[in-house]
Amino acid sequence: xxxxxxxxxxxxxxxxxxxxxxxxxxxxxxxxxxxxxxxxxxxxxxxxxxxxxxxxxxxxxxxxxxxxxxxxxxxxxxxxxxxxxxxxxxxxxxxxxxxxxxxxxxxxxxxxxxxxxxxxxxxxxxxxxxxxxxxxxxxxxxxxxxxxxxxxxxxxxxxxxxxxxxxxxxxxxxxxxxxxxxxxxxxxxxxxxxxxxxxxxxxxxxxxxxxxxxxxxxxxxxxxxxxxxxxxxxxxxxxxxxxxxxxxxxxxxxxxxxxxxxxxxxxxxxxxxxxxxxxxxxxxxxxxxxxxxxxxxxxxxxxxxxxxxxxxxxxxxxxxxxxxxxxxxxxxxxxxxxxxxxxxxxxxxxxxxxxxxxxxxxxxxxxxxxxxxxxxxxxxxxxxxxxxxxxxxxxxxxxxxxxxxxxxxxxxxxxxxxxxxxxxxxxxxxxxxxxxxxxxxxxxxxxxxxxxxxxxxxxxxxxxxxxxxxxxxxxxxxxxxxxxxxxxxxxxxxxxxxxxxxxxxxxxxxxxxxxxxxxxxxxxxxxxxxxxxxxxxxxxxxxxxxxxxxxxxxxxxxxxxxxxxxxxxxxxxxxxxxxxxxxxxxxxxxxxxxxxxxxxxxxxxxxxxxxxxxxxxxxxxxxxxxxxxxxxxxxxxxxxxxxxxxxxxxxxxxxxxxxxxxxxxxxxxxxxxxxxxxxxxxxxxxxxxxxxxxxxxxxxxxxxxxxxxxxxxxxxxxxxxxxxxxxxxx
Amino acid sequence: xxxxxxxxxxxxxxxxxxxxxxxxxxxxxxxxxxxxxxxxxxxxxxxxxxxxxxxxxxxxxxxxxxxxxxxxxxxxxxxxxxxxxxxxxxxxxxxxxxxxxxxxxxxxxxxxxxxxxxxxxxxxxxxxxxxxxxxxxxxxxxxxxxxxxxxxxxxxxxxxxxxxxxxxxxxxxxxxxxxxxxxxxxxxxxxxxxxxxxxxxxxxxxxxxxxxxxxxxxxxxxxxxxxxxx
Numbered sequence: 001x002x003x004x005x006x007x008x009x010x011x012x013x014x015x016x017x018x019x020x021x022x023x024x025x026x027x028x029x030x031x032x033x034x035x036x037x038x039x040x041x042x043x044x045x046x047x048x049x050x051x052x053x054x055x056x057x058x059x060x061x062x063x064x065x066x067x068x069x070x071x072x073x074x075x076x077x078x079x080x081x082x083x084x085x086x087x088x089x090x091x092x093x094x095x096x097x098x099x100x101x102x103x104x105x106x107x108x109x110x111x112x113x114x115x116x117x118x119x120x121x122x123x124x125x126x127x128x129x130x131x132x133x134x135x136x137x138x139x140x141x142x143x144x145x146x147x148x149x150x151x152x153x154x155x156x157x158x159x160x161x162x163x164x165x166x167x168x169x170x171x172x173x174x175x176x177x178x179x180x181x182x183x184x185x186x187x188x189x190x191x192x193x194x195x196x197x198x199x200x201x202x203x204x205x206x207x208x209x210x211x212x213x214x215x216x217x218x219x220x221x222x223x224x225x226x227x228x229x230x231x232x233x234x235x236x237x238x239x240x241x242x243x244x245x246x247x248x249x250x251x252x253x254x255x256x257x258x259x260x261x262x263x264x265x266x267x268x269x270x271x272x273x274x275x276x277x278x279x280x281x282x283x284x285x286x287x288x289x290x291x292x293x294x295x296x297x298x299x300x301x302x303x304x305x306x307x308x309x310x311x312x313x314x315x316x317x318x319x320x321x322x323x324x325x326x327x328x329x330x331x332x333x334x335x336x337x338x339x340x341x342x343x344x345x346x347x348x349x350x351x352x353x354x355x356x357x358x359x360x361x362x363x364x365x366x367x368x369x370x371x372x373x374x375x376x377x378x379x380x381x382x383x384x385x386x387x388x389x390x391x392x393x394x395x396x397x398x399x400x401x402x403x404x405x406x407x408x409x410x411x412x413x414x415x416x417x418x419x420x421x422x423x424x425x426x427x428x429x430x431x432x433x434x435x436x437x438x439x440x441x442x443x444x445x446x447x448x449x450x451x452x453x454x455x456x457x458x459x460x461x462x463x464x465x466x467x468x469x470x471x472x473x474x475x476x477x478x479x480x481x482x483x484x485x486x487x488x489x490x491x492x493x494x495x496x497x498x499x500x501x502x503x504x505x506x507x508x509x510x511x512x513x514x515x516x517x518x519x520x521x522x523x524x525x526x527x528x529x530x531x532x533x534x535x536x537x538x539x540x541x542x543x544x545x546x547x548x549x550x551x552x553x554x555x556x557x558x559x560x561x562x563x564x565x566x567x568x569x570x571x572x573x574x575x576x577x578x579x580x581x582x583x584x585x586x587x588x589x590x591x592x593x594x595x596x597x598x599x600x601x602x603x604x605x606x607x608x609x610x611x612x613x614x615x616x617x618x619x620x621x622x623x624x625x626x627x628x629x630x631x632x633x634x635x636x637x638x639x640x641x642x643x644x645x646x647x648x649x650x651x652x653x654x655x656x657x658x659x660x661x662x663x664x665x666x667x668x669x670x671x672x673x674x675x676x677x678x679x680x681x682x683x684x685x686x687x688x689x690x691x692x693x694x695x696x697x698x699x700x701x702x703x704x705x706x707x708x709x710x711x712x713x714x715x716x717x718x719x720x721x722x723x724x725x726x727x728x729x730x
Numbered sequence: 731x732x733x734x735x736x737x738x739x740x741x742x743x744x745x746x747x748x749x750x751x752x753x754x755x756x757x758x759x760x761x762x763x764x765x766x767x768x769x770x771x772x773x774x775x776x777x778x779x780x781x782x783x784x785x786x787x788x789x790x791x792x793x794x795x796x797x798x799x800x801x802x803x804x805x806x807x808x809x810x811x812x813x814x815x816x817x818x819x820x821x822x823x824x825x826x827x828x829x830x831x832x833x834x835x836x837x838x839x840x841x842x843x844x845x846x847x848x849x850x851x852x853x854x855x856x857x858x859x860x861x862x863x864x865x866x867x868x869x870x871x872x873x874x875x876x877x878x879x880x881x882x883x884x885x886x887x888x889x890x891x892x893x894x895x896x897x898x899x900x901x902x903x904x905x906x907x908x909x910x911x912x913x914x915x916x917x918x919x920x921x922x923x924x925x926x927x928x929x930x931x932x933x934x935x936x937x938x939x940x941x942x943x944x945x946x947x948x949x950x951x952x953x954x955x956x957x958x959x960x
Contacts, residue, residue, distance in 0.1 A: 046857050139841050141871070142781040144742025228784025319739070408842045408871040410936050411748045428939065429749070542941075636900075 062510025072106035075167035077517040087129025105178040113150035119158030142227035147407035149424035160522030167534040180250035182264035187326035193299035199293025245308035266353030290432035364487035373586030398723015408537035422467040434542035437471030441532035445588035454499025464599035469607035470537030482526025483570030506593035548616035549633025562595030567688035570650020575620040576657035611672035630669040643691035734772030743779035777818030783947035790820035819929030835914025859953035866946035875931040877913035895919035
């Protein structure tokens with residue numbers, strides 16, 4: 001704790017705070033819990049909308065799906081613990097985000113991840129990636145929530161600071177949302193779940209500091225997850241909520257008993273007495289300091305209606321889980337902690353929550369990468385086939401099946417679209433609807449220009465949902481950045497948020513929950529700014545959906561693009577250049593949000609109207625990779641394509657692999673061409689006819705007919721399927 | 731005609747089985763909590779997949795001591811149908827109701843993927859409607875599905891016709907590549923000597939609707955229904 005914070009703590013207590021109180025202040029005022037550096041910026045996000053039932057500030061956001069149904073969702077990071085101990089760090093990250101969702105009264109139905117690892121040839125990468133993936137699998141599979149999608153990217157900027165972000169979504173009745181509030185004077189405060197040990201003390205502080213060479217000595221601050229216990233806790237909590245005895249409930253996550261009690265009282269404007277002697281524990285002689293700051297997993301704090309403690313006890317006994325009344329709600333606005341007959345802490349709740357220190361840290365933008373597009377340093381190849389194969393065989397673009405095959409992505413039998421598509425689709429049993437989910441982020445764009453990068457992340461997430469036919473509804477995020485004490489990092493943070501907020505407004509996607517992870521740095525070197533977007537969309541009729549795979553021989557291929565732009569502008573082939581020569585620079589793709597919205601709307605209209613049979617957005621690797629993935633989507637029934645690039649200026653490789661935004665590759669039955677053309681005309685969206693699905697090879701010609709590449713799908717598939725062998729073994 | 735789906739702490743395919751039996755097959759079904767001592771009048775017992783007791787110690791090793799297993803044992807001794815899926819298969823082998831053991835996958839990794847199964851025997855109530863040699867598509871999702879038995883026990887299983895499903899390619903050929911978990915003799919499912927208890931690692935309840943990618947699993951439930959009705 002800094003000296004400034006210590007003197008502020010003395011002011012708040014009007015005396016010298018004791019060790020326990022200092023521990024509470026330190027936990028609540030660290031970056032992880034207080035959002036002290038980020039709060040003034042986060043206010044820029046639009047958070048309201050007709051479907052928003054619960055915005056930021058709760059355990060998770062909630063959005064109305066119609067027909068009395070709602071979805072609760074949130075994403076969270078577990079970056080530092082996962083670097084120190086990849087299996088348990090990732091596993092407990094899953095456990096924490098699941099609790100955030102079922103705390104709202106929702107049954108978790110899906111998990112997604114967004115992972116960033118160091119360079120594939122970095123000596124720790126295989127160990128970290130292998131551990132993180134098995135940790136996510138170990139927890140999610142055991143608890144029976146399918147992991148249905150996500151993204152994984154390798155880059156040396158994460159060599160010493162990987163990112164592990166996990167998103168969870170759950171369904172609930174729109175009129176039965178539970179919140180983390182401690183209201184009703186005299187109501188009992190009840191502790192349920194696993195007993196408290198000494199694990200994870202100072203976990204939140206660890207997450208709020210940079211790494212140095214001693215990082216691995218912090219292994220004891222990582223907790224150990226018990227997904228079986230959490231499964232029992234989940235079932236018991238949902239059963240209890242149905243009975244209606246619960247006033248408020250909150251997960252004991254970072255800073256455990258301290259943050260859950262203070263935040264619940266803070267939201268309700270009440271106070272709390274906690275009696276530590278009643279707290280279930282699994283180690284002897286724990287001090288009040290340790291009990292208040294332990295981050296033992298699989299614990300919840302709830303406030304029940306007075307007189308209904310018996311019902312709580314009965315349900316938890318049936319699930320063989322500890323339950324104890326550990327305090328009550330008071331009206332004095334103070335968090336008072338009793339132990340062995342004495343008061344060991346007595347603090348104003350507001351000082352710990354709403355009135356926690358707020359920083360307006362200095363900003364100073366710095367350009368992190370050269371502004372010249374490095375494609376100019378590459379010789380132009382006549383045959384682009386080898387480049388496509390190299391891209392497909394790169395771990396960033398290759399098939400991620402070695403990852404998602406370790407995740408049970410089918411349990412609960414709702415998964416309509418398995419991992420690997422633009423977005424995951426889950427049917428909602430008992431309705432005709434389906435939920436679409438995606439996670440997206442591109443750190444390179446943010447490093448080149450954080451404002452544009454923020455916009456592009458939101459636009460791509462929405463585009464991915466639109467490619468299934470789903471209407472984007474709302475989003476959550478994980479904002480992974482470097483050290484906020486460096487003005488260049490704060491400038492990235494502020495600009496990325498402004499860009500994201502701008503895209504949220506233009507695309508009608510409010511932000512309903514989120515998470516900030518600062519101090520992603522090692523030995524003074526920050527990661528690239530990596531805001532990750534998790535977005536939820538709704539498909540009213542699950543039967544009218546599209547995947548990205550080509551379906552029928554002879555279907556026509558079109559590129560939907562902004563009407564005022566060339567179908568394929570030159571430049572911006574970032575991933576292609578990176579794979580070929582390891583250079584980065586230039587500008588992120590230009591984007592007009594109005595055109596983006598129009599392209600997406602046309603895609604959804606076409607899918608719902610039945611005249612678009614498949615849709616896939618252009619992202620890393622541009623049209624070249626989009627075509628490859630569409631050809632190989634269903635390896636058992638792959639289908640080739642014959643394509644001619646539309647007219648335009650610039651080098652062919654830059655155009656074929658260029659990452660222009662707002663572009664969607666669609667396949668259309670020949671008889672529906674007229675309908676697509678009419679709809680595009682009406683919507684003011686550009687439409688370029690580029691070829692047809694045909695044969696067992698991918699063949700692309702220049703506008704003048706000169707052959708650019710002709711690759712057998714069997715060879716393409718072999719490259720694509722083996723891309724992760726280096727990391728995960730065969 | 732009623733199915734009972736047994737629920738252990740940590741079962742997580744219980745609802746999927748219930749859904750497939752009730753809403754797709756259209757048969758009667760109820761849950762039975764593991765602390766119960768009777769199957770409440772069910773004709774068919776289903777021990778579903780999941781991670782009973784977290785699969786701590788060893789998959790199925792703790793669940794076999796649950797009170798409800800006495801009822802399953804009685805049900806089996808009366809010659810009535812019992813189906814163990816995935817973790818349910820593991821529990822039935824731990825309980826001694828089925829032969830063999832399920833070890834960690836040869837890759838030491840959890841695998842969730844579609845597989846093809848060749849039906850080897852129509853003698854169980856769940857395969858009476860399926861011709862030997864027919865190929866079914868179903869998913870697996872397990873970390874410990876590597877069926878193992880000693881060579882003498884394998885010979886006995888062969889001789890008694892207790893091998894019910896083998897992993898194969900879509901054309902019905904057993905190959906090393908099609909055997910994702912490394913099982914002895916490509917075994918995916920076995921029955922007891924009497925033929926009324928079947929255990930298999932793949933999930934028929936997940937392959938019961940076209941939207942889920944296959945309807946082949948439905949045939950196991952329908953077959954049991956037809957047997958009970960006859």
